[in-house]
Amino acid sequence: PSAYGGPSAGGPSPSAGPAQSLSVAGCSNPTVATIIQGNFSTSGNNHGKPVYRKEAASSQSVTVLIYFWDERDGESFSGWWFGPKVGGDQVWAYNGQKGSPTPPSSGWRVPWDGPTDSLRISPASGSKAAGDGRDGPT
Template identity: 55%
Template sequence: QTQQHQQHAQQQHGGDEGIGNERNIMVSGCTHGTVGGIVRGTFSLSGENHGKASYKKDQQVNGLDVMIYFWDERDGPSFCGWWFGPKIGGDQVWAYHPSRQASTPPKTGWKVPYDGPVDTTFVISRAQVAQQGGQQQYGQQQ
C-alpha cells in the first residue's frame, strides 16, 4: 500500500524544473532539524550518474560527503529520481525528488526525509561563487 501511495504521489507531483547547466549550486531552506544542517550549503559539479549531472557539497558534514545524484529505474520505479546521500547509490539518503524528467537537480519539490512530505522551503538555486584574490578554485587561469 505504501508503495502504491508513493507511485501515485510521484505521478501527481509537479516541480520538475531542473536548476540547469550550473557548475555551482546552493541548497537553502529545509526545516528538518537534522537533515537541514547536512544538505544546506554550496555544491560543485562532480561528474554524472545514470546520464545526469551529479554534485558534491563543498564541505563535508561529520566526516561525510554530501552528494546530489540521479538514479534510474534499474532497481525499480520507487528508487528512480534525485537523491541526497553520502555516496552515489548508497543505502543512506537524506532527501528525495521523484522527477524522471529533470536533467539537473530540481529547484523545488524535495521530500525531507526521503519518505516524508515535500518541504516547500527547500530550494536549489545558482550559487554565487566568491572570487578570492587569484585563489579562485572554479575559474580559468588568466
C-alpha cells in the same frame, strides 16, 4: 556505483550545459538542514546526469552528494537523491522529478519518504547555466 563517473568522467564543459554550482537552502528538519545546506559543485556523472558534491567546511567530515538514479531498481527509486554516496542506502532527501537535467529547485521530500519540504536548490552565485545570459559579454 559502477555507473558513477568520477571527476575525470567527462562532466559538462564549464561554458555550457547544467549549472556548475548549486546552492541548497531551506529544509524544515534542523538535523538534515545542517548536513545538506551549502554550495555544491559538479563531480562527475551518474546515470547520464551530473553528480554534485557539497563544498564542505573544514569542520564537516560527511560527504554530501546530489545524484540522479534511473529506473533500474524500480520506478519508486528513480529520481534525484541527497546521500553520502551514489546509490547508497543512507539518504537525506528525494525528489521524483526525472525529466530535469539538473536537480529540481523544489518538491523535495525530507526524509525521502516523508512530506514535501521547504528545501530549495538554485544555481550558486556566479554559476554558469545554459541560457542564463551570464556566460558572455552584455
